[in-house]
Amino acid sequence: MVRSTPPIDTPINMPINTPTYLRLRDQIRTDIEDGCWRLGQHLTLHELSVHYSVSNVPVREALLQLQGDGMVDMRMNKGAVVRAVDxxxxxxxxxxxxxxxxxxxxxxxxxxxxxxxxxxxxxxxxxxxxxxxxxxxxxxxxxxxxxxxxxxxxxxxxxxxxxxxxxxxxxxxxxxxxxxxxxxxxxxxxxxxxxxxxxxxxxxxxxxxxxxxxxxxxxxxxxxxxxxxxxxxxxxxx
CATH class of the missing domain: 1.20.120.530 (GntR ligand-binding domain-like)
Known part of the structure; x- marks a missing residue:
């Protein structure tokens, strides 16, 4: 039987009780892809908190997840930088x-x-x-x-x-x-x-x-x- 292709890590597939930081992780990832946040751009916790109407805590956790994915580099007490492509x-x-x-x-x-x-x-x-x-x-x-x-x-x-x-x-x-x-x-x-x-x-x-x-x-x-x-x-x- 052939396997059908499922989307990977997309918000629409997340259970309703998915933690905020995981939803935020996927939203930031999508926004990076769509150009809302540019490659090489510095993102502060405050800026992201205001933009997504959440506290700093889920923002920090979302950025840590994205760092693990290789999409951002964290900066000590300064948010993160979206990785550039060279x-x-x-x-x-x-x-x-x-x-x-x-x-x-x-x-x-x-x-x-x-x-x-x-x-x-x-x-x-x-x-x-x-x-x-x-x-x-x-x-x-x-x-x-x-x-x-x-x-x-x-x-x-x-x-x-x-x-x-x-x-x-x-x-x-x-x-x-x-x-x-x-x-x-x-x-x-x-x-x-x-x-x-x-x-x-x-x-x-x-x-x-x-x-x-x-x-x-x-x-x-x-x-x-x-x-x-x-x-x-x-x-x-x-």
Missing amino acids: ARFIDEYFDVREALQSMLLSRACRAAWASSAQTLASVTALLRPLEEATRFGRVRELLAADEALQAHLGYLGGNDQALRMQASRGRLLEAFRRARVALWAPELEILVVQGEAMLQALRHADPVIAGEAVRRHVAASRAYMTRLLKVPETRAPK
């Missing part, structure tokens, strides 16, 4: 992403249901919007479709801890990307090609094909994000 961050992130994605897709290929009609249909359905966005050069749609496809492929690997490790840092990279213009680049055309290769890897239950497809996909994504380092930040991150 060339080193991009290189380290994609080194880890390649290792995790290769492992997850290889696990999916070895699963008994990897080449089932239901599994292949679920992946094919996610490939279609990626193909369409590539055909018409719609950058933001392309990247969103690719992320949805990769999230689903990763979930098929059946290792939720690996997905969570990748997701938290990925939110910072998403904030970085959204804060810049939707730049078209040749690397983007490779994403759909390697997505189709990943589908073939599942169809043939072949971890070798899977590993090579992941390697090429990650190389293209890394090149694109590195290219964006030279693009000025806008004030319309969405």
Whole structure:
């Protein structure tokens, strides 16, 4: 039976009795991604308390959670700084992403249901919007479709801890990307090609094909994000 992809750590999925600091953690994380708080920005406890209409206590706890996720760096008695994305961050992130994605897709290929009609249909359905966005050069749609496809492929690997490790840092990279213009680049055309290769890897239950497809996909994504380092930040991150 194919696994369906659930959202990870989103407020809508939280039980009604979830502690305030956890709800606040997710809200701040979403606001960083949406550009409300910029990468590299210093956030004080007072500023966040006023903005979210809560006391300093849940704010501090939320920031400690986000520090554990790698999204902020705490400052002694001074709040926190949202982590910036630079060339080193991009290189380290994609080194880890390649290792995790290769492992997850290889696990999916070895699963008994990897080449089932239901599994292949679920992946094919996610490939279609990626193909369409590539055909018409719609950058933001392309990247969103690719992320949805990769999230689903990763979930098929059946290792939720690996997905969570990748997701938290990925939110910072998403904030970085959204804060810049939707730049078209040749690397983007490779994403759909390697997505189709990943589908073939599942169809043939072949971890070798899977590993090579992941390697090429990650190389293209890394090149694109590195290219964006030279693009000025806008004030319309969405």
